[in-house]
Amino acid sequence: MALVGTFAPPHPGDLPAGSPFYDAWHDLVAGTIDDYTPGVVRGEFVDPSAVDVDVLAHRAVPWTGFPRYLLVRHRDDRHRAFCEGEIRNVVGNQFEYLEWHVTRNEFGRITKVVFVTELLEYWDLLARTNPQRLVELYRELVHPDVEGDDLFLEREGTRSYDPYNRWNIVNGIVHYVVGINNLPLAVGVAEGGLAEAAPDGFAVAAAPDVHAADERLRRDVGAVARRDLSVILREPVTLTIGGWDDTGWTKPDGSPVGDYWRVTRGTAEAPVRLEYEVPPEEGFVVADIAIGGRPIEFGGQLAEHVTVTVHAAAGRRAS
């Protein structure tokens, strides 16, 4: 019997149980993963809803949320890397499956940073299944002023969801907009790890693109497959926020910051939306916090301490 009956959504309860949304979500995920993809030498990548695997070990695959592309492009100018890290649109720059939106006050100082690993595919499906619920969620997450017309486009008599609406880019954030941050590509990159016949990780061909996520996924899947094991993605099959590290961050008086993080979507084990904002009673804002003695000027300074994770497992096909 397969490990997964129906793929669970990244965030539970957006729609009532029994909604056709859930079967559609399962079909979307299952359609992204082949039943099995054999490695060129050994191992395989399998759909846990289609193939029964005896799990030997769970493995979380983490990488850093700030784009490595910018860190190496501006190897000697971290300030510029952080500047460019604030650019978020369909072609860039938040490439590591972590996107964020920064809110600044009237003085231009950061008051809030919201991180997401939410899939555009999920929200598009939600919009097609229940447009009103989509509007409600936008109002809850971003701003009560959101109107349905803000989120949908009319083209040739067809009304369709606009993922690049202002409440998801300029005035807030709900889900991915960077073109290469999507589930099929993540799965495709992971499956690409099976295409390696290299004897070890030093000999695995290095990709000329510089994204940490891609190398991490490809190498980890390849290393497990070379042990003649089956690799599956664990539930929920999505990108999640795996951790955040504010140790050593300091308030204006030099004392350690409080816990200002809030998981607002996903589950405690697999968050997909994370918000950072100082409570008003503290009397200061995010920009007043120092990381290693340096004031926060960019959301990327926080993103550097946020980890993205895919949950996977290694096992053998059940006999």
Added chain:
Amino acid sequence: MTARVPAERGRREPAGYGPVVPIEEPVYDRAARQDVQGNIVPGFNKPHQQFMFLRIDDPVAARRWVAGLAPQVTSMDEALGFVRELKARRRELRTRDAGLSATWENVAFSFRGIELLGGAGAAAGFAEESFRQGLAARSTHLGDPTTPYRPGHRDGWVVGGPGNEADVLVIVAADDPDARNERAAEIRAGAHGLEVLYEEPADVLPDDLHGHEHFGFRDGVSQPGVRGRCDDGSFLTERFVDADALEPGDVRADLFARPGQALVWPGQFLLGEPRQDTESLLAPAPPAARPTFPAWAARGSYLVCRRLLQDVPAFRAFTEAAAGLAETSPEHLAALLVGRWPSGAPLMRAASADDPKLADDLMAVNHFLFDDDTRALRLVPGAPSPPDRFPQATADVLGRVCPHFSHIRKMNPRESGTDLGKPADTLLRLMLRRGITFGPPLAGVPDPSPELIAAERGLMFVCYGATIEDQFEFVTRRWANSPILPNHGGHDPIIGQRDTRGDRRRFVEVPGPDGGVRRIDIDRDFVVPTGGGYFLAPPISALTGVLGG
């Protein structure tokens, strides 16, 4: 359906190891070798050292003192020459005691020290922000205690805390302790315009513990090799892998100096030299887009010094108490924490028991991968070891033999993917470590007195690199201090620190015999920072130029 991966994701080169191009390593002539301080390359490796932390009171007098010190500062040229003669004598006499000795010294300056000696203009060009800030300002970022009065908090440091930061660090190193003491006294007496803030004599542990740290484990086994040659054709780091014995396309002779010792471009350690490419294991990086240091500092190196107290009784008590939870012996648990047995033999090649013979074989002790089976390497004719006769390491992709929390796996994940992707990125993180123990040993003492137990002991951690933030600070904060990076499994139990709003608990997930893991909390710090600083070890030419005269 299988997802189609567009060009933006998943592109890769047709062959492994990165672009295979002719490797033209930089050549260091005598003038260049005489400009680089010798503790950077090849490293002093002397058994008796003195760390002298000084503060500049009178910059004019201090400049004269610096210039006077210059002729005594040991260069790469002198240290390399000594090492080569020592090896030749040892081969000739067939004994380790070749009868050669030397007394050496190196010097380094804090950002403030450079400002005082050379003026604001001399210091203005340093883009390395951590260097400008100093260790004390970065302390809690490194996981040091945030609560004042707690052991390890910067306010209590013997040197390097707020108000007692050193401007100058002099390291004296000798084969003979009396010679070390004599030279340190001379420096002390001649230090006009400077005040000695703190001194630490540091000595390797005696007898069988030579080369071991206080917990009883051999230290400094794994160091990166530095690419580059001298103008006589010799390599800065000697090469032992036989390229002729490799299959076509197998470039491991270009990747390793000795089996397991990855070669790194010298600009990772010496300012201005060719750096490691961010994407390739073999290639140098294009030149920097903009200068990140003043021209006078070329061939200098950032020096991080941390005085780390080691609580040996606490370490022992932990391993003994936790061994039951881990369902193994205290000795094996301690080896799991480090990743090596006390002899230095790696768990990856000696999973169940220590193997001192393996540890003694310098061509075998460091030859292992983590995620894949390790392939044997043939050595060049005349290599100082016979062919590697020990069983090769086998893959441990799930971290059951050498857990992901093990100190050596945290500090150098080798060929594994990491949170920043490819192993070429890991080469950017490696440092040249030049630490030495201080204080009387407790390991190996059968019935120690209360006074001996209470005595301070630890490691004067010293490392060199071309950045502080992307090397020392990166591996400390990002890997050692994180329970999930570069892989899930717990904190580095040896040097890892964690201070979450005053909570300093850490944990490790120890693999059990049933295939599961046992989470073991670590409720005490075995290693406590008590001082140090961020410095620049400048080129020797700067001592009679920008910084002295």
